[in-house]
Amino acid sequence: MSGLVVRGLSKSFGAIKVIESFDLTLRPGERHAVIGPNGAGKTTLFNMLSGWLAPDSGTIEIDGQEIRGRGPTAICHAGVARSFQRNTLFGRLTVHESLWLALNASRKRGALTGDLAAELGRIAAMMELDTRLGRETDTLSYGQKRQLEVALALACQPRILLLDEPAAGTSPAERATLVRLLGGLPGDLSLVLVEHDMDVVFGVCEAITVLNYGRVVISADPGTVRNDPDVRMAYLGREYA
Amino acid sequence: MSSSMTDQPMPETASKPPPGITGTGLSAGAGFWAILLPVVAVLATVPLLSGGYATVLLIEVMIFGILATGLNFLLGHMGYVSFCQGAFLGCGAYFTAVATLFWGWPVWAAMAAAVAAAGLVALLIGMFVMRTRSIQFLLITLAFGEMFHTAAIKVRATGGDDGMRGIPRLDLSALGLEARDDSVFFVVVLVVFAAAMIALKLLTVSRFGRIVAGIRESETRMRSLGYETWGYRVAAFAVAGLFGGLAGALWAQYARFVNPELMTWQISGEALLMVIIGGTRNFFGPFLGALFFVLAKAWLATVTDAYLIVFGLLFVLVVAFLEGGISGLLGRFLRLGRRQAGRIGGEA
């Protein structure tokens, strides 16, 4: 079975079940959103998928290979890259230096065989940062920082990309750009997107899983989800009812 | 900081990437030479211009300059506050003393070995202390430093706390020179100093140096990018130790005497003082700090015995209000270029 397969993933902090028996199957190239109100356990889920947090139970397979419980580095090597919600960019390094660091890592583990400089240019262009390469990250606009987030994740040469609220806090204009850029990502790249903003979700994803209090409410295509009463109740209600 | 950023023109497009990033990583940048060469030139004139005392003082400045700049590879470049730089100063000094006095090695060999030894010791300690971060790291290094100090006092073969005396200086008879003469030894130190600065600078802009800078900016991110940061952190620690050892090897020859004091956490603290006062964000900050520290202390001694008060207060003020240290101040006054003012100045 290729792609990402998650089965019965659970995590509790003390008495609170943050994620309960979470299932997800992601075929190569699929764009999948995980949505849900605050505290639904989205970020916890991401932390487990990217190896920052060990699940209590359940399995995470990538191309049939069990990666559960491995550290972030190992999982990165397995072809999963993530972006962060809280800004952990290299504040005092330039865009160029940041991307170089990411690509250098990919090259070290053999994920990148081609010319580093060329790849750097390609990714920068894809995320429309190619005119900002010399800028210090701290001096970028907020939207540009979010673009750099994605760019850095891409530079890991992943087959599966986990994006943690890439649009959080962006202006409508920045959001539009982001949707456009995400739409333009290579087709063979699987994408898991945690996002509050529905424009982004519906603009980018072809499948949606709705989490509420750590449980999956529904997992289906956008249309179905939009029309699901439970979802309206649980979540979308606020914005779409 | 990864001071390539202060010294190199920043490109505006991908077509001409900054040198040293995609290239061999061995270009120090014009700004670096623009500062190093004049500094060396000025220093070189001192023995000619002045009496013995200035010469001696500047020998100390250069030795502490090496010590502090090495420490800054850890502090400014990686963001780790190490409190045991003194231990490596001591390692280098003691190894030089033992190798020359007990084993009769030629001084140059002893020096080389001393540097290697200090680096090796740092590597070993690093494996332990780099299991921690931030505050824990600071405290652990402080404790490890004291362990060395304690050991040096207890070991009777090396004279315990009385230390060892009569350490020879580099034999330059081949050149018809006598290093016992301070102005000759001054030149020796000057050469080593320049070499050390260049080596450190190249390390700073090398791939390794950039990765270290990445760790400073966000270790979380580095790990999610797939870097095993522990190894790099240990290596960076070893680099600091290496140059601490070099400073020690020079100090042993300069003073012709070593004792456990070199390893006290007070010495490590003074090294930190120099780095902070000089400024961590500019490659030459620590050297400036050493210059200021040695001269100011020498001058203060003629005014008051209470130099602790002055330096303590100064340290507090610099940490509180002058993040960029002296170099930051200079950076804002001297026109080192708008582009960098923010970075060097720190407060921007």
Added chain:
Amino acid sequence: MSFFLFNLLNGMQLSMLLFLMAIGFTITFGLMNILNLAHGAFYMVGAYMGYMVGSLTGSFWLALLLAPLIPMVLGFLLQYLVLQPLVDRGRDIHLDMALLTFGLLFFVVGVAELVSIEILHITFASIRKPALLAGYVNIGLPYPSFRLFIIGLGIAVGLLVWLLLERTIIGAVVRGGVDDQETVRTMGIDVHLVFAGVFAFGCWLAGISGVVAGAELSIDSSMAASILVPTLIVVVLGGLGSVKGCFIGAIVVGMTQTLTQAYAPAIAAYSIYILLTLILVVRPQGIFGRAPGAA
């Protein structure tokens, strides 16, 4: 055999002395993430103040009561007027504060030297123990009453601190203050005042240990610096910021030091460091420490 018991008593006494020295240090860090390297300075100020009060009033108890108030006030001012504003201005709460207080340590030691040598003309001093505790009680062999007092005081202070933090509103607020300052603010509490209060509390404890040490050991300008290393070994062993850890750490260090000195003097000087290294290998965050964050 009875000597072994006495060595245990000695070990316990040293442990409690170390605990008193370290507890304030660990609290300020544990509750507000500020590493106060100048802790030893407040300890010394407490000792000197204790000496003055003691020699003026002739009463140890007055010294113990009044002297620690000075470091307490100084601590409050330091946190409220210097450290907090800097933190608010976005300075690194860990390293910048550590470095700043380190400079402060140098400064205070300098002042102490100036005052004690140039003005008071005392290089060495002691706080006179109260008549009640000056002598010794005979438990099989004569044993210093004051040491028993130190053991008692250590345990008492430990309990007090534990109760304050775990069992009172103040403690709850303080613990909340670090995690989410917002919530605490909405409760209408000035977090900064609370922090300054905690800092002052830590310095008060430092002052108390200073007075006790001034009576059991002695007072001079080197005392501020010389407790730094033992203190930090205690807190690192026990786990930074954990009161329980500080207590256990102190006992581990105190016992190790005393027993090695009594039965294996050859390694006495290293024993603590060996211990520390072992801990590092097994449990870098210390016995009761929270695992450190990624960066």
Added chain:
Amino acid sequence: MLKPKSRIPGAIAAAACALSLMSPAQAQDRSVTVGLMLPYTGVFAQLARDLEDGWRLALDEYGGEVAGYQVVLLTEDTEGSAQTALQKAQKLIRSDDAQVLAGVVSSAAAIALAEVAQNERIPFVAANAVADELTGASCNPYVARTSFSANALQSAVGQYLAESGVARVVTGADDYSAGHAMIEGFARGFEGAGGEILEQSFTPLGQTGDFGPLLMRARQLGAEAIYTFYTGTEAVQIVKQHAAFGLRGDIPLLGAVWLYDETLWPAMEDNMIGATDFTVYSHTLETPASERFEAAFEAMYGRLPIAGNAMGYDNGVAVLEGLARAIEANGGEIPEDRVAVIEELTALTLDSPRGPLHFNASHNAVVDEIYVVEVVEGENGPAQRFLAAIPYGQDLPGCDME
């Protein structure tokens, strides 16, 4: 010396300005500069001042000049650190043009300065540092010591104790060079005279604070006395703890010179009252030299001299007399090779307040006697009561520079 600042660019200007400020006593004609290096800050600050007071009394008695040269006495703070001592020595030699270095308390600092003395060919006359190595093994023609050596003093005390009927002791000292040297010296005298050392305990330097284990051990082994070498803070601590453990009655705590030093008394809470102390000087001595010194000191400072003052005085007299003779012998000029100063002063026999003082072959001061005193409650505060004078010990064979 420095060229004018204007001709010195950049960083050096700073150095220059520092330096120019750094030379108070430049080239008065026919003046000779003596650098007195003492730990004015740190735990030996009081001792440093005591030594200086003694030194200045000597200078005063010479009318501030030797052989027509005005004596400029420059004091430098070694901060009790050997490395600082080195730096200050460089300053005194290079910037202040000092002709002689004197003083120093810590052994490490003294050994460091001995190295400087040899390399710079400048006399160094140690005032207080005890390390045997200083004048022993290193065999340095530019170095002399006016105080005493650890092993000679301690062996004298050891011998006296054994002969006065103390049979079994435990010893305690910090685990560092001086500690070991002192105890070895004591053992040589004590065991040589038939005493038995039940256990030698060496405590970690500076980390101790609790002497319980040592005191316990003494009781456990049934020692008749505890002989120690502790100074400053640790001396205060062990004296207080020894009393608190109720040992004052049955197992006396003994030590030479440092343990019951007068400057520590205020911190000892009367626990030193009744203790037996071994010292190299006490104003209770009634020799003419001592009486004269006591009178002169009291006249100058309005208080009674203590051991530190006497040793500072001896150091001053030796340096000044050595200088005077060296200059006179050289026809009124300061000799080119100032080793002459050492040669002259080591040939002297001083009528020291400590008793007749001469120098042995390794340039080490040798006195006839040291003194046993008891600390008693005097009418105005604690005081010393003279008990006995005992012969000074045999110095370890050093090196013969004759």
